[in-house]
Amino acid sequence: MASYLSVVIFLVGVLTCSHVDAATQPNIVFIFTDDHACQSIGAYGSKINRTPNIDRIANEGAVFLNSFCANSICGPSRACVLTGKHSHKNGFYSNGRGPFDGSQFTFPKVLQKAGYQTAMIGKWHLNSDPTGFDHWEILPGQGAYYNPQFIGKDGRRQIEGYCTTITTDLALDWLEKREADKPFLLMCQHKAPHRTWAPELKHLNNYEDVDIPEPATLFDAWDNRSETLAGNAMSIDQHFYYAYDLKVHLPVPFATQRELRLKDGEYRRMTPAQKMIWDAAFVPRNKAFLADPPTGKDLVRWKYQRYIKNYLRCIDSVDENVGRVLDYLDENGLTENTIVIYSSDQGFYLGEHGWYDKRWMFEESLKMPFLVRWPGHVKPGIRSEKLIQNIDYAPTFLEVAGAEVPPEVQGTSLVQVLENPATEDWRKSIYYHYYEHGGEHQVPRHEGVRNDRYKLINFYSNDGFDLYDLKADPAEMVDVSGLPAYSEILTLMKEELASLRKQYDVPPLKK
Numbered sequence: 001m002a003s004y005l006s007v008v009i010f011l012v013g014v015l016t017c018s019h020v021d022a023a024t025q026p027n028i029v030f031i032f033t034d035d036h037a038c039q040s041i042g043a044y045g046s047k048i049n050r051t052p053n054i055d056r057i058a059n060e061g062a063v064f065l066n067s068f069c070a071n072s073i074c075g076p077s078r079a080c081v082l083t084g085k086h087s088h089k090n091g092f093y094s095n096g097r098g099p100f101d102g103s104q105f106t107f108p109k110v111l112q113k114a115g116y117q118t119a120m121i122g123k124w125h126l127n128s129d130p131t132g133f134d135h136w137e138i139l140p141g142q143g144a145y146y147n148p149q150f151i152g153k154d155g156r157r158q159i160e161g162y163c164t165t166i167t168t169d170l171a172l173d174w175l176e177k178r179e180a181d182k183p184f185l186l187m188c189q190h191k192a193p194h195r196t197w198a199p200e201l202k203h204l205n206n207y208e209d210v211d212i213p214e215p216a217t218l219f220d221a222w223d224n225r226s227e228t229l230a231g232n233a234m235s236i237d238q239h240f241y242y243a244y245d246l247k248v249h250l251p252v253p254f255a256t257q258r259e260l261r262l263k264d265g266e267y268r269r270m271t272p273a274q275k276m277i278w279d280a281a282f283v284p285r286n287k288a289f290l291a292d293p294p295t296g297k298d299l300v301r302w303k304y305q306r307y308i309k310n311y312l313r314c315i316d317s318v319d320e321n322v323g324r325v326l327d328y329l330d331e332n333g334l335t336e337n338t339i340v341i342y343s344s345d346q347g348f349y350l351g352e353h354g355w356y357d358k359r360w361m362f363e364e365s366l367k368m369p370f371l372v373r374w375p376g377h378v379k380p381g382i383r384s385e386k387l388i389q390n391i392d393y394a395p396t397f398l399e400v401a402g403a404e405v406p407p408e409v410q411g412t413s414l415v416q417v418l419e420n421p422a423t424e425d426w427r428k429s430i431y432y433h434y435y436e437h438g439g440e441h442q443v444p445r446h447e448g449v450r451n452d453r454y455k456l457i458n459f460y461s462n463d464g465f466d467l468y469d470l471k472a473d474p475a476e477m478v479d480v481s482g483l484p485a486y487s488e489i490l491t492l493m494k495e496e497l498a499s500l501r502k503q504y505d506v507p508p509l510k511k
Helices: 002-017 052-059 074-083 107-113 163-177 227-231 242-246 257-262 265-269 272-291 296-331 390-401 415-419 484-503
Strands: 027-033 062-068 117-123 135-139 149-152 155-158 184-189 338-344 370-373 382-389 430-434 446-450 454-459 464-469
Touching: 027 296, 027 390, 052 296, 052 338, 052 370, 074 107, 074 390, 107 117, 107 184, 107 390, 117 163, 135 163, 163 184, 163 296, 242 296, 296 338, 338 390, 382 390, 382 415, 390 415, 430 484, 446 484, 454 484, 464 484
Parallel strands: 027 184, 027 338, 062 382, 117 135, 117 184
Antiparallel strands: 062 370, 135 149, 149 155, 338 370, 430 446, 446 454, 454 464
16 A cells, blocks of 8 residues: 555655656657567678668667666566566566556656557557556567457457557557647567567568578586586577477377377468468478478578578567657657667577577666667667666656656666767666576576676575676687686676675565
């Protein structure tokens, strides 16, 4: 009851204290994807694909090179975005827990009180109905790529087509119907490029005639680091399902019972016309594979190529639809007074360390894209190295809207670094905590701290600390915590971790 009353008192305070005129409040368009790795975005230096529309946001605004999540898994990252608080404060630790407590502070509720129209469309994934939105239409759970269902205030409906395009259609339709005299928050949140990487039909042949460059660590043996790494269940070599992940239906004598049960659900959801186009692309490729299947490292390489091409094809649809949103803003005279942000709930392994998925505190999943365009406030072409986190989004949105940030928020508004990139008054390290243990991918609980050069990971449920020198070893292949030359750094990083745990009021660790 006390926490509820504090929220009510705060919201009333927003009404009485906000003095920003509605005409000066910028619109906010927040485009959020699922599992989009920075290394597959042109503005971050991708060597494997092009993303001209996402890059347009960076070229006309800023790209943050050191943007991190607080907990690298879908639902918890979204809870951090909504609340500006770490998982132990917002109460949503893992995808398996829930529902998300929508009665607590979330930034859309405050924006509503500050005069904004608010809409949430697409992937929600918090085991609850959205709060703080005038309009919402969300995917149930993970959602489907083909002919997806959407849940809204008026019930559930199924829409024929491809999820990324449909989500954008619904978002643009809401923009058309909104009240034109009010500022707006639009959260357009895509399922893509989440597993099972089912591309849009028109993109099925993209990349087919090229070999995507392999990451240098594709055949990582997971030595010289925590012994927990070798226990993973997310390797490209061992942990892909042929039908589910690779779009190959093995002949029954060779398929495991697990394979037979997992048959690709996306294919089952397709219409006959959709299946015809899908089969025209995949059946000949699969026949060639089954006629002469590779073995050993060549099989790993084949799995990588099949995986990464489908992943990138999903991103091709995302990029196209980002372009549709940007074009709509241009065509309707909204660009100059709209802040546009592109981000994703966490990063993803695109074969680095031999992995797919996320969770571990290594760079590829810890990093999340953050690109922002805000005409008149963000100078075009900025490439910021400031350390930011998804707990910073909520206070940023509140400040740009002229609303007060409640004291319970743990993140810091990014407005100062957006408008003054050279500012030195900014955090020097970030805190990370992953709470699931074992499960589908066998990733243990761990916490850690990262600054501009070093990363300390505490595998507290297993074998303790790993230390990485990101300047000398950017691929994080060697734990240096036991080397005498790093003894002082290890002590300093442990002290910094303890300091951040105190700052964020982290409860005692449970093994």
